[in-house]
Amino acid sequence: xxxxxxxxxxxxxxxxxxxxxxxxxxxxxxxxxxxxxxxxxxxxxxxxxxxxxxxxxxxxxxxxxxxxxxxxxxxxxxxxxxxxxxxxxxxxxxxxxxxxxxxxxxxxxxxxxxxxxxxxxxxxxxxxxxxxxxxxxxxxxxxxxxxxxxxxxxxxxxxxxxxxxxxxxxxxxxxxxxxxxxxxxxxxxxxxxxxxxxxxxxxxxxxxxxxxxxxxxxxxxxxxxxxxxxxxxxxxxxxxxxxxxxxxxxxxxxxxxxxxxxxxxxxxxxxxxxxxxxxxxxxxxxxxxxxxxxxxxxxxxxxxxxxxxxxxxxxxxxxxxxxxxxxxxxxxxxxxxxxxxxxxxxxxxxxxxxxxxxxxxxxxxxxxxxxxxxxxxxxxxxxxxxxxxxxxxxxxxxxxxxxxxxxxxxxxxxx
Numbered sequence: 001x002x003x004x005x006x007x008x009x010x011x012x013x014x015x016x017x018x019x020x021x022x023x024x025x026x027x028x029x030x031x032x033x034x035x036x037x038x039x040x041x042x043x044x045x046x047x048x049x050x051x052x053x054x055x056x057x058x059x060x061x062x063x064x065x066x067x068x069x070x071x072x073x074x075x076x077x078x079x080x081x082x083x084x085x086x087x088x089x090x091x092x093x094x095x096x097x098x099x100x101x102x103x104x105x106x107x108x109x110x111x112x113x114x115x116x117x118x119x120x121x122x123x124x125x126x127x128x129x130x131x132x133x134x135x136x137x138x139x140x141x142x143x144x145x146x147x148x149x150x151x152x153x154x155x156x157x158x159x160x161x162x163x164x165x166x167x168x169x170x171x172x173x174x175x176x177x178x179x180x181x182x183x184x185x186x187x188x189x190x191x192x193x194x195x196x197x198x199x200x201x202x203x204x205x206x207x208x209x210x211x212x213x214x215x216x217x218x219x220x221x222x223x224x225x226x227x228x229x230x231x232x233x234x235x236x237x238x239x240x241x242x243x244x245x246x247x248x249x250x251x252x253x254x255x256x257x258x259x260x261x262x263x264x265x266x267x268x269x270x271x272x273x274x275x276x277x278x279x280x281x282x283x284x285x286x287x288x289x290x291x292x293x294x295x296x297x298x299x300x301x302x303x304x305x306x307x308x309x310x311x312x313x314x315x316x317x318x319x320x321x322x323x324x325x326x327x328x329x330x331x332x333x334x335x336x337x338x339x340x341x342x343x344x345x346x347x348x349x350x351x352x353x354x355x356x357x358x359x360x361x362x363x364x365x366x367x368x369x370x371x372x373x374x375x376x377x378x379x380x381x382x383x384x385x386x387x388x389x390x391x392x393x394x395x396x397x398x399x400x401x402x403x404x405x406x407x408x409x410x411x412x413x414x415x
Contacts, residue, residue: 010034013080023050040064043064088115088162095108103318114266137156152170154193155195197280204400211276211297212227214259215324216269223260224324228241228242234378242399259277335389335392336388341410345414351387366388386414
């Protein structure tokens, strides 16, 4: 009896680095959808550390030290059906590879605009979405003049970056100059001085900003949902997310419309987008548009709704319909809370107080991410998490106890 040959699964090339999905998450989400090949640059610390696991999970092509033209040739020879990354710093590279392979993805110019905080602000202003004062810094000596245009207080942050690394509030030109000197701002490490968006009304226990999770295919934007966020730790570090967000239907409509306008203005055609929006007294304002799956969003969304956003990102990269249901708020509040170090601490004393947070009624499990005696720094932004608490509660108000307990625990855990 003749059997028709099975159609081989499509191949997805993943330009990997630290980002919004781990190698394990990517491999699990790919099951039944596609075959994987990881593109690994061992000069990147995260890739070097994860390389043995990556090799256990899928084929790996070592691109360490290769000229970019050679990387393109290697990937084209694989004949992938898609190219993807979940890493902010690899978005431009993934766009170039997708173009070379003729697969869906960001246009290279769009990728550069998305990952350049100055250019993104300029594009949104030029296309009438939002004007936000933002001036480039190529050295500490630029801060005073930039401050004349932006005003103080202001936000000083890397022009290209993620996870709030080396991002802080500065109150004056003198403070900004000192911070720029400490952060070694220069022509090879440019920063921006940016307008500080005003705080909105308190939404205890969550903060005054949210993110919109969108799927874009052939320029058509579908909103999966709005994710709530806990208040930022000083200066601008994320402390977790929750689904559903604490917004009214009217606010949700305004927030979604603003996110769609920004995505359209930036020219996104095929990608997931994670658009952060500040809820100011004057209404929603764009913080930034990320042309990728948002950090931690995949894990939270899967727990809250059963929808795999990592798999959705793969489908978009492969040119297949993501087929996501519209975001439906769960009956309970699903959260992840990040315990981060106070700004005036530099060393872990003991993780025991963090592990004890597992006794809280709302907490289902605690993942500690540091060890006793480890050096810690607020400058690492959201990458320096001491612990991650995950769980579910019936109402947002039940999270107040969790936030208070975590604040006490971290004071005992580090110095």
